[in-house]
Amino acid sequence: MTLTQLEYLVALDTYRHFATAAEHCHVTQPTLSMQIQKLEDELGILVFDRSKQPVVPTETGQVILAQAREVVQAARRIPELVKESKSEISGELRLGIIPTLAPYLLPYFIRSFMSKYPAVTVHVQELLTEQIVDKLKNGLFDVGIVVTPLPDSGLREFPLFYEPFMVYTSPEHPLYRSDRVTADDLMADGLWLLSEGHCFRNQVMNLCGQPLRGAQPLRYETGSLETLMKIIDKQDGFTLIPYLATLDMAADRLARVKPFADPQPVREVSLVTHRSYLKKGLIDALQREILAHMPAELTRREKGAVVAL
Incomplete structure (x- = not known):
């Protein structure tokens, strides 16, 4: 052998x-x-x-x-x-990230990371959580950026920050007139959701705590929250979006974003590896770079009403 x-x-x-x-x-x-x-x-x-x-x-x-x-x-x-032992940061880093994080989180750190560590080749792939976990177990990914906790003892989780949920609503919807919303408000007519399989959809369902009334499931397989927001801009209704998605919004769109009343529901965002993971130095460097470039209000935030997966 x-x-x-x-x-x-x-x-x-x-x-x-x-x-x-x-x-x-x-x-x-x-x-x-x-x-x-x-x-x-x-x-x-x-x-x-x-x-x-x-x-x-x-x-x-x-x-x-x-x-x-x-x-x-x-x-x-x-x-x-x-x-x-030589303090070398080099090699290949294979990273999986979920679609509701990728467009909002990657721009904060990826350019700086690659500039600081030019000997590292980074391969990034957007996939659903289940697919990322499978690739971690099969050794096809070194690390994933997903929402935790995950029900898998074979993985290690390194929490990065806690990200609040926000409501994005049409100006014609009653929620537009609210300063803050509650979980009960999500039972209103007009809620747009991502397709099944996206953990963000599951988190919204769990936040409601009961079957949704008047929900309008949108079968959009790329998991694009941006598409949901554009539909709401042109039609009516509301959806939930992560806090990071609001930071570069134009003023007219930002007026459509409503925070939750305290305690705000949040999602735990973590680096996830296999328990016998390799490339510890690389992954530690990635973690440091992400935290160094995150908005201060997220890194200071303590764990609140975390929505279960």
């Missing part, structure tokens, strides 16, 4: 396709297939059920793969430890 064979196992489990796994490992498909077969012969069991497409681990294979991932992660940690 070799480390290379374990890496091939992990790659095939991640991609569930021999050709894709081989490409990821920079070897030919016959080489990867032969080495996995050789390891299976040595162990005397089948790690993968090849009769199914895509291939899936056998019951025993799942146990072996879990251990293989730990061994491969531990081996990959050694070069990272060397970099950290």
